[in-house]
Each structure stands twice: as structure tokens, then as C-alpha cells.
Amino acid sequence: MSSHGTLHNSHSSKHSSFYSFQDKNEFLQRSPSLSNFSNGERQIHTPTYTRKSTRHISQLEPDTTALWGWVLLLTAYFIFVFSMYAIVVSKFVPETGNKTLDWIKRDEYYCLLVPLTLPVTIYAIFFNWLGMKFFRHN
Template structure:
């Protein structure tokens, strides 16, 4: 049948991977926000892990640099879907 989509796997397996990725994203988002924003606002810490995160500049600068890349990626995704639909 034209236009029908088949499931990529058994429903239980795809449901597991969906919840797995949601859980991983829910864990890493607060950690990234802490490393990029919150840790810079806290006073210096005696904990070596938190002190290393506070002194790190990579993630602090990654946030503004990733936004233009994200906009371009979203635009190219939209453009490719339009070209695919109207081809």
C-alpha cells in the first residue's frame, strides 16, 4: 500500500528506546544547565569536581555558539522535507 509506514520493530522494543532516550535527556539537560550557567553564578567551591566545572570555559562558550548551528540544521531539515514532499 502506498503511503503506509511499517513499525521499525516490536512495539515493546521501540517503546523502551523511546523512554530510554527521554530519561537520558532528562538527566543530561539539568547537568548541562548546571555546568553552563548555574556553576558560574555560585561562589568558589572546595569540592574538586564542582571547582573544575566552575573553571571550565568550554560549555560556557558552547551555548551561544551552538544556537546558529541549530538554526541552520533546522532550516536544512525543513528544506529537505519540502524537497522530498514535492519531488
């Protein structure tokens, strides 16, 4: 990089004009995707819940964050209710004659498999995240 803020590519002369912008305004003027907009129109709305400031979400794209939040909440609710029935309630209910409900009542292994998978999954996700943070920041 030279003292005037230009970057010259010594390996390829045909691409050197792409890297020789004097400043950001010249880059924006030469950029094919931004050349049709005035300075006021270059502002792109970025929601506050996005972490990456370089990702721009179009106003035309529907926001499905609330929908997925409700899906996660309802799924967690149904898993909790089913697990509590399989672990606790079914042991106190008399034989019903329904093969599935009676199998859940007599079960001693699978009724604990789903609830015990949850802490193991949480630990696996946490340690995966922790390892990624150590890798990226060291």
C-alpha cells in the same frame, strides 16, 4: 500496457510471463511468498504509527517505541541538568577541591558549547528536511 491490463516485456521473452498477470488475484496466486496463505491470512497487521503502508511489521517483532521514547526523555533530562549546573549553579558554588567540578566552575567556554550546539543542530535538521521536501515534491 495493453487494453486488458497486461504488461508485456518486448526485450526479454523469458521474463515476459512474470509481467503478464491479468489482475491482482493472479499475481497473489503466482507470488511465491503469498502462495501458502488463504485470503484471510494475507491481512498483515500494520501499527497505526507507521507512515509507510507498504512496510509490514510482524507481530513477533517486539515494539520498542516506548523504550526509545524513555531513553530520549532521560537523555534530554540529564543533558539539561548537567548544562544548568555547568552554566548557572557551578558559578555560585565555592571551590570544592574536586578537579573536575572546579574546572567546570572556572570554565567560560565549554559550559556554553553544548547548549549552543542544540539550536544549531535543530536548524540543520530542519533545513535538511525542508530541502528533502522541496526536492521530492517539485
